[in-house]
Amino acid sequence: MFIKTFLPLLLITYASSEKFRFDNYTLYRILPKSLDEIKVLQNLYDSDSRFDFWKDPVPNAEYVSVVSAPQDKGEFETYLNRNGIEFEVAMQNIQDTINREVVGKYTRNNIRSMRWDTYYNLNEINTWLEDLVMEYPSIVTMISAGTSYEGRDITGIKISHGEGRRIIFIESGIHAREWITPATVCYLINELLRSTDPETMAAARDFDWYIFPVTNPDGYVWTHTNNRLWRKNRRPYGTEFGVDLNRNWNTNWLMQGSSTDASTNTYAGPGPFSEPETRDLANYLKTLGDKIDIYLSMHSSGQILLIPFGNTTEPLANYHDALNIGRRAMGALSVRYGTPYTSGNIAEAIYKATGSSGDWVKEHLNVPLVYIYELRDRGTFGHLLPADQILPTAEETTDSIIDLIHQAKRFGYMSSGNSVTVSFGIKIVLSIMVFGKFW
Numbered sequence: 001m002f003i004k005t006f007l008p009l010l011l012i013t014y015a016s017s018e019k020f021r022f023d024n025y026t027l028y029r030i031l032p033k034s035l036d037e038i039k040v041l042q043n044l045y046d047s048d049s050r051f052d053f054w055k056d057p058v059p060n061a062e063y064v065s066v067v068s069a070p071q072d073k074g075e076f077e078t079y080l081n082r083n084g085i086e087f088e089v090a091m092q093n094i095q096d097t098i099n100r101e102v103v104g105k106y107t108r109n110n111i112r113s114m115r116w117d118t119y120y121n122l123n124e125i126n127t128w129l130e131d132l133v134m135e136y137p138s139i140v141t142m143i144s145a146g147t148s149y150e151g152r153d154i155t156g157i158k159i160s161h162g163e164g165r166r167i168i169f170i171e172s173g174i175h176a177r178e179w180i181t182p183a184t185v186c187y188l189i190n191e192l193l194r195s196t197d198p199e200t201m202a203a204a205r206d207f208d209w210y211i212f213p214v215t216n217p218d219g220y221v222w223t224h225t226n227n228r229l230w231r232k233n234r235r236p237y238g239t240e241f242g243v244d245l246n247r248n249w250n251t252n253w254l255m256q257g258s259s260t261d262a263s264t265n266t267y268a269g270p271g272p273f274s275e276p277e278t279r280d281l282a283n284y285l286k287t288l289g290d291k292i293d294i295y296l297s298m299h300s301s302g303q304i305l306l307i308p309f310g311n312t313t314e315p316l317a318n319y320h321d322a323l324n325i326g327r328r329a330m331g332a333l334s335v336r337y338g339t340p341y342t343s344g345n346i347a348e349a350i351y352k353a354t355g356s357s358g359d360w361v362k363e364h365l366n367v368p369l370v371y372i373y374e375l376r377d378r379g380t381f382g383h384l385l386p387a388d389q390i391l392p393t394a395e396e397t398t399d400s401i402i403d404l405i406h407q408a409k410r411f412g413y414m415s416s417g418n419s420v421t422v423s424f425g426i427k428i429v430l431s432i433m434v435f436g437k438f439w
């Protein structure tokens, strides 16, 4: 009786939600053995928008991740086989993995109910941020970088223990489907406020943290309501939707790794800063000017730490420092669970791609240390990282960020009040060593 009454209603509800399904869509993990094979894959990347590359074919790529719709799989596998390219099926039916995903509920006014074994939608994340402001009113403030195309606030929080500190700025969720990035950044926020680890407490105290878990709110909402694998924002262009917000910044716009075709996942928009999300965030960043010491842009996946610039393999001025600092921090990342990361310049490691936030921040704001994280994993789940990997990913990433600060100071960066004290201390020690007395 119950079933008979409710079944038609359920079917109607389901039909009206128009959720895009990925039944029998397959995730491939391709293992190229030579530069020739990479070039074959690059041809496909450049010429055929039917295939969704989750990890791009770059020189020396250990693997390349591609999703194919069921009707294109035969052609795709034939193409690989004809070129002698080795591949494996990482996920036979993507919809099965999506069905298993865990999206939790957060209980308002109970910050301890926030969990690290589930993903959350935008409302839940923002409610939790509001609760943090209530819980830590003298330390945490709500900040806004502007408004999305659909009118949503681009919400973040500032953690500050006082005036005059240098800034660490973290931008995440600019690519909507990379759910592990807001989850990881929320964990970091939690640690900065509640950890009892002395180094984490010092990091929280010594800097002003500006953290935006979801910089593409419309896209993120869309991944929860309609299409789990949506990457761009949701602005309509003709009959298509969405601009890749990490190709839309006014820095070598449309030069490399971007498209003029609105139907593709790397559509750069009709012009640089055409989108409210990037324009507002850039204007907000300009108000912070030269106070930013570290800028982090969070993405997934591939376990890579990247350094600008995306259009050239020519190193930037402090490239070797930035790389050394980054490599050491990735060493710290791997301590807890042994997760390996590779580090390098975007153009060598990712495939040339311009118009990104990291390049713009480096070029226009001269931020000394800019890093782009590509979080877990390496092609097994890609953007559909299971919820039981949120906590380990977040823990190891937090370890690395704390170490990044430590290493940056060792290399003479982070000109905050705190590091001035440290170098003065070192001067005193050196003076004593050299002169046997203070002066």
Ligand SMILES: [Zn+2]
Residues within 6 Å of the ligand: 175, 178, 298, 299, 300
């Ligand atoms: Zn991304």
